[in-house]
Amino acid sequence: MKSDGNGGRSNGDRTPCRTCPLSATPGLLTPDETQRAWIEAFKTGETSFVRGEQILRQGARATRLYTVLSGVMMRFRLLEDGRRQIINFMFPGDLIGLQSAFDAEISHSVEALTDARVCVFPRDRFFDLAMSHPRLSYDITWLAAREEAALEEHIVALGQRNARERVAWLAVFLVQRAMDTGVAAADGVLRMTITQGQVADMLGLSLVHTNRSMQALRRAGLVDWTIHAIAVPDMAAARDFAQMEAEAPPPRPFI
Amino acid sequence: MKSDGNGGRSNGDRTPCRTCPLSATPGLLTPDETQRAWIEAFKTGETSFVRGEQILRQGARATRLYTVLSGVMMRFRLLEDGRRQIINFMFPGDLIGLQSAFDAEISHSVEALTDARVCVFPRDRFFDLAMSHPRLSYDITWLAAREEAALEEHIVALGQRNARERVAWLAVFLVQRAMDTGVAAADGVLRMTITQGQVADMLGLSLVHTNRSMQALRRAGLVDWTIHAIAVPDMAAARDFAQMEAEAPPPRPFI
DNA sequence: CGTGTTGTTGAGTTCCTTCAAATCTTGTGG
DNA sequence: CCACAAGATTTGAAGGAACTCAACAACACG
Secondary structure (H helix, E strand, C coil): EEEEECCCECCCCCHHEEEEEEEHHHCCECHHHHHHHHHHCCEEEEEEEECCEEEEEECECEEEEEEEECEEEEEEEEECCCCCCEEEECCCEECCHHHHHHCCCCEEEEEEEECCCEEEEEEEEEEHHHHHHHHHHHHHHHHHHHHHHHHHHHHHHHHHHCHHHHHHHHHHHHHHHHHHHHCCCCCCEEEECCCHHHHHHHHHHCCCHHHHHHHHHCCCCCCCEEEEEEEECHHHHHHHHCCCCCCCCCECCCC | EEECCCCCEECCCCCCCCHHHHHHHEEEEECHHHHHHHHHHHCCCCEEEEECCCCCCCCCCCCCCEEEEEEEEEEEEEEECCCEEEEECCCHHHHEEHHCCCCCCCCEEEEEEECEEEEEEEEEHHHHHHHCCCHHHHHHEEEEEEEEHHHHHHHHHHHHCCCCHHHHHHHHHHHHHHHHHHCCCCCEEEEECCCHHHHHHHHCHHHHHHHHHHHHHHCCCEEECCCCEECCCCHHHHHHCCCCCCCCCCCECCC
């Protein structure tokens, strides 16, 4: 094991794409044999991160693209005065650092929220890949469009919902996403360590007010969110409270 | 002239891509001769919209993709109770409806903020285009990634800034964007009709508070925003007030 | 068994919203 | 060209949502 420039430990075990763990994920569309071969050729290795480690650092020059193999990550932006805004989350199958394929400097950091493992691709071969394998390029565009839709949701949440609605919205979003990607069982409980300070930074609320909002939702029986786990006993009720529309996301491709 | 299903008037004048008005825009990378031919083959026509008309309607099934040729548009989302959140803006060269290339139902509406003209592409040929012309597909991914970065900014603004900072942020964003795309001269003044109600819906603020914030910025000499025009006399000062980082966007490709 | 991190609670203040009404603009028809 | 209606902006006042400051309790880790 050796440490690479970006932190995290790359390790010799390189899962062949044929036995990619993501193939077992119900919400993901497994690529066909041909695509798999292309992906395998593009891939340079794998890296593991422990909870709290950073995959990308704001302001750095990006040299890689990643796909999440296991674990959950968050993407955030730091302001000069130290304030932090969490932009969104990455679950297995999500692509990390697509913007960095185009920009010299990255505008955000990415940190592991749980222990995580990622698949590594070289940034400088991305253009060639896109030219020679249009099908993969198409799937990447698909992923980018979907990511955009998620950010759209986040904007609506921040712009139109009050504190308790935001907390409920985020809980439902995370638990749903986790169930879709196999990170959580289908029982509405996501076991993951998130501090209230992090929740506050996702939702644009103060820590104290976040705490009180979480308590209110717990008393109401809608969301029981502790540092260890998020539990949403009745997804429909919580969704309703947060004014979310039920959506069945179509299966997504992955790289 | 005849009206098509989505509103707007398509008209017989079809600008050949060779003389595309976007070529004159400083912030846009004109495609080369080969690409231009592909684009021209993909294009089905042009449509004009007057201020207030809708290009896409939330919940409808999408059949087309558009590129803005002239004018400014906004993309927004309606909640069940009538609240509205404006997601972002489209300036010349921006692609409209990329998500609709993948999703059956669109999650937002798009409306013309000024009289506008768009270039129309058929959605059902998008996949074929991506397969046969990887270079165009790559550029579209580029655009999607850039759009994502803009939404990221919006999230930071809503999550971390107070009312006056948000108004200043939006003013700078719009004026800068307008100057980059040739919609406004390089004098920091964007002549465009935007009501305070619209501004409120972009920023997640009440109309009354939006009004008071705008007045405060006017008194401070930072932003003079009337229904007819946005004036930012000193971009650097306004940017500083809104805690924005100065950025020189690289030229963007367009379709 | 300390020490640092995270969560909880109380009190006071600020920011933002809501409601309501008045003024100003703009467009339209007579 | 004026009168009028509809839409947009402005102002005041009061209430509520969210923030800050500050202290303490619970927990996790070496």
